[in-house]
Amino acid sequence: MAKRFSIRQQTGFTTIACACFFLLYLPIAVLVIFAFNESSSVSDWGGFSLRWFVAAWSNQQVVDASWRSLKIASSAAIIATIAATMAALATTRTRTYRGLTFKYAFINQPLMVPEIVTGVALLIFFAQIKIASGYNGLGYLIAAHTAFCIPFAYLPIRARLENMDLTLERAAADLYATPWKAFRRVTLPLLWPGIIAGLMLAFVISLDDVVITEFVKSGGQDTLPTYMLGQIRRGITPEVNAISTVFLLLSVVIVTLFFFLSRKRD
Amino acid sequence: MATAAEIEKQAEAREIRTRWYLSAPALIIILLAASGPLLIVLLYSFLTPGPYGDVQWKFSTEGWVSVFLERDIFDDTLSFASAHLTIFWRSLKLALMATVATLVFGFPTAYFIATRSERTRDIWLFLITIPFWTNLLIRTFAVLQVIRNEGLINTALINLGIIDQPIQMLYTDFAIMVGMVYVYLPLMVLPLYASMEKLDFRLVEAGYDLYATRWQVLKRIIFPLVRPGVVAGSILVFIPAIGAYVTPSVLGGGKNMMFANLIELQFGQGRNWPLGAALSITVMAIVMMALLVYVRNTAGSEVRHG
Numbered sequence: 001m002a003k004r005f006s007i008r009q010q011t012g013f014t015t016i017a018c019a020c021f022f023l024l025y026l027p028i029a030v031l032v033i034f035a036f037n038e039s040s041s042v043s044d045w046g047g048f049s050l051r052w053f054v055a056a057w058s059n060q061q062v063v064d065a066s067w068r069s070l071k072i073a074s075s076a077a078i079i080a081t082i083a084a085t086m087a088a089l090a091t092t093r094t095r096t097y098r099g100l101t102f103k104y105a106f107i108n109q110p111l112m113v114p115e116i117v118t119g120v121a122l123l124i125f126f127a128q129i130k131i132a133s134g135y136n137g138l139g140y141l142i143a144a145h146t147a148f149c150i151p152f153a154y155l156p157i158r159a160r161l162e163n164m165d166l167t168l169e170r171a172a173a174d175l176y177a178t179p180w181k182a183f184r185r186v187t188l189p190l191l192w193p194g195i196i197a198g199l200m201l202a203f204v205i206s207l208d209d210v211v212i213t214e215f216v217k218s219g220g221q222d223t224l225p226t227y228m229l230g231q232i233r234r235g236i237t238p239e240v241n242a243i244s245t246v247f248l249l250l251s252v253v254i255v256t257l258f259f260f261l262s263r264k265r266d
Numbered sequence: 267m268a269t270a271a272e273i274e275k276q277a278e279a280r281e282i283r284t285r286w287y288l289s290a291p292a293l294i295i296i297l298l299a300a301s302g303p304l305l306i307v308l309l310y311s312f313l314t315p316g317p318y319g320d321v322q323w324k325f326s327t328e329g330w331v332s333v334f335l336e337r338d339i340f341d342d343t344l345s346f347a348s349a350h351l352t353i354f355w356r357s358l359k360l361a362l363m364a365t366v367a368t369l370v371f372g373f374p375t376a377y378f379i380a381t382r383s384e385r386t387r388d389i390w391l392f393l394i395t396i397p398f399w400t401n402l403l404i405r406t407f408a409v410l411q412v413i414r415n416e417g418l419i420n421t422a423l424i425n426l427g428i429i430d431q432p433i434q435m436l437y438t439d440f441a442i443m444v445g446m447v448y449v450y451l452p453l454m455v456l457p458l459y460a461s462m463e464k465l466d467f468r469l470v471e472a473g474y475d476l477y478a479t480r481w482q483v484l485k486r487i488i489f490p491l492v493r494p495g496v497v498a499g500s501i502l503v504f505i506p507a508i509g510a511y512v513t514p515s516v517l518g519g520g521k522n523m524m525f526a527n528l529i530e531l532q533f534g535q536g537r538n539w540p541l542g543a544a545l546s547i548t549v550m551a552i553v554m555m556a557l558l559v560y561v562r563n564t565a566g567s568e569v570r571h572g
Contacts, residue, residue: 007467007470007471007474008381008467008470009381009480010374010377010480010484010488011480012374013374013377013378014374014378016371016374016375016378017374017375017377017378017379018378020371020372020374020375020451021375021390021393023448024393024394024397024448024451025393025397026412026418027405027408027409027411027412027448028397028400028404028405028408030408030411030412030418031404031407031408031411034411041416042411042416043411043414043416043417043418043421079295080295082291083291083292083295084292086288086289086291086292087288087289087291087292087293089288090284090285090286090287090288090289091285091289094281094285097282097285098282099286103289103293106293106296106297106301107289107292107293107296109296109300109301110296110300110301112505112553112557113300113304113550113553114505114506114508114509114526114549114550114553115506115509115511116509116511116525116526116529116530116546116549117304117307117509117546117547117549117550118300118303118304120307120529120533120542120543120546121300121303121304121306121307121546122299122303123533124303124306124307124310124539124543125302125303125306127320143295143298143299144299144300146295146299147295147296147298147299147300148300150292150295150296154292204399207401208399208400208401208402208403210402210403210511210512211511211512211526214511215530215533225401225403228403228404228407229403229512229515229516232403232407232410232516233515233516236407236410236411240407241411244401244404244407244408247401247404248400248401248404251396251399251400251401252396252400254399255395255396255399255400258399259392259395
């Protein structure tokens with residue numbers, strides 16, 4: 001029997017799509033499988049082993065870089081989310097006012113400029129400040145990460161706010177709640193899923209960054225991704241596979257949480 | 267006595283002022299750690315390189331001149347900097363090819379997702395979103411492992427007896443392009459899906475009723491309707507591709523440089539910060555032009571992409 005004619009069907013599209021999904025996951029699967037390889041090769045299978053995870057775990061550089069990454073990502077994500085929440089409150093549920101378009105453009109500006117350009121700009125700028133102030137700490141990295149995390153944190157918070165009308169806040173005001181009280185007891189609880197989603201996005205974006213970090217970091221300030229980039233350039237051992245596997249797992253967990261959090265509101 | 271209108275006006279002014287205070291932290295952080303420093307790059311591109319990196323505060327256009335031209339060290343004559351032009355050409359070519367390739371693969375994929383049932387659609391979408399949010403370096407590294415000489419592809423081909431010697435794929439332009447298509451594919455699929463989701467299939471049905479072939483329906487009905495998604499996806503892929511740093515450094519090796527690697531070189535061994543700054547502004551100008559094309563193409567259309 002001939003296949004039923006479907007108006008939604010396009011010749012070959014399903015095949016290409018399935019090939020895409022397959023090819024999207026094949027390299028990641030290979031990477032994860034060889035993280036469990038007994039031998040030190042990343043192409044010949046020598047049996048199952050966890051030795052590369054142990055090796056990574058006992059490598060002080062990896063441990064330091066991981067802590068540094070987590071420290072930067074959590075500081076940057078928290079600051080960015082607070083700033084983005086305030087900015088979202090200031091730019092939604094209002095009539096257009098002078099400067100509103102400017103604010104949108106400015107907040108999204110880090111998304112428009114290639115990372116390499118921002119990296120170079122910050123290298124130059126922070127080099128001057130480093131000389132002038134003598135401070136060499138993680139503050140520069142946190143500031144840089146916060147800036148490019150703001151648009152990502154802003155996105156889900158703004159989306160959430162735009163779906164909330166002002167009725168409940170007005171009701172609270174009618175019942176003599178102060179603006180602060182109305183915000184704490186009405187707006188904030190309703191906005192919470194958006195804020196958490198923004199926080200998680202910002203955290204993942206900061207954790208993943210290579211280019212800007214590479215240019216801003218001072219000596220001995222490798223984050224996990226810049227450490228890995230250095231290792232990959234030098235030649236590869238399954239240790240990098242093991243680190244990648246743990247990293248992937250963390251990202252997948254966060255993205256899954258984010259996905260369900262943002263689905264829920266529909 | 268103030269009239270009611272005046273009081274209302276004052277209240278409104280107060281509200282707008284509060285809104286500015288609220289947005290101030292975000293604006294200041296971005297100004298200090300993203301937008302502001304870009305102006306310093308522009309300034310640096312007109313200074314003289316210092317002997318150990320950094321700059322001397324002396325005006326010079328040499329940085330900009332050496333973007334395209336090189337000065338002969340013996341007789342001071344200018345000629346085209348062929349090394350730079352090769353890199354510009356490679357960057358443009360690879361970025362455009364990656365954009366077209368992601369479109370060729372991404373269009374059917376987005377269409378496939380958009381035509382699934384409500385429930386399974388979310389799963390497919392999720393499968394595209396996961397790579398989108400996982401580390402770009404790790405994904406590039408994954409490609410590296412598959413295409414290297416001892417990698418999956420070459421090993422499989424040798425074992426099947428198709429080739430005797432591994433094909434050198436790694437450290438070529440081809441490797442960079444494959445890597446970029448791989449890492450940027452979700453950036454193409456997501457906006458395409460956003461416009462296909464809204465596609466009205468009654469129009470497609472009408473096309474078939476009027477004896478259109480599948481190809482005609484695709485070309486004359488579906489494609490024009492999802493054009494905003496095509497433009498948005500292309501821009502989203504082209505911009506990071508033209509400034510790509512990780513993919514060419516990992517998959518291109520030291521020789522097959524792109525824009526970003528050339529810029530990095532000026533701030534490292536090259537010790538020519540003004541040239542690096544001028545090159546950065548050049549990349550940004552290309553990106554701005556691409557964005558302008560985008561704005562021109564979407565002006566007037568109401569379609570928004572999340």
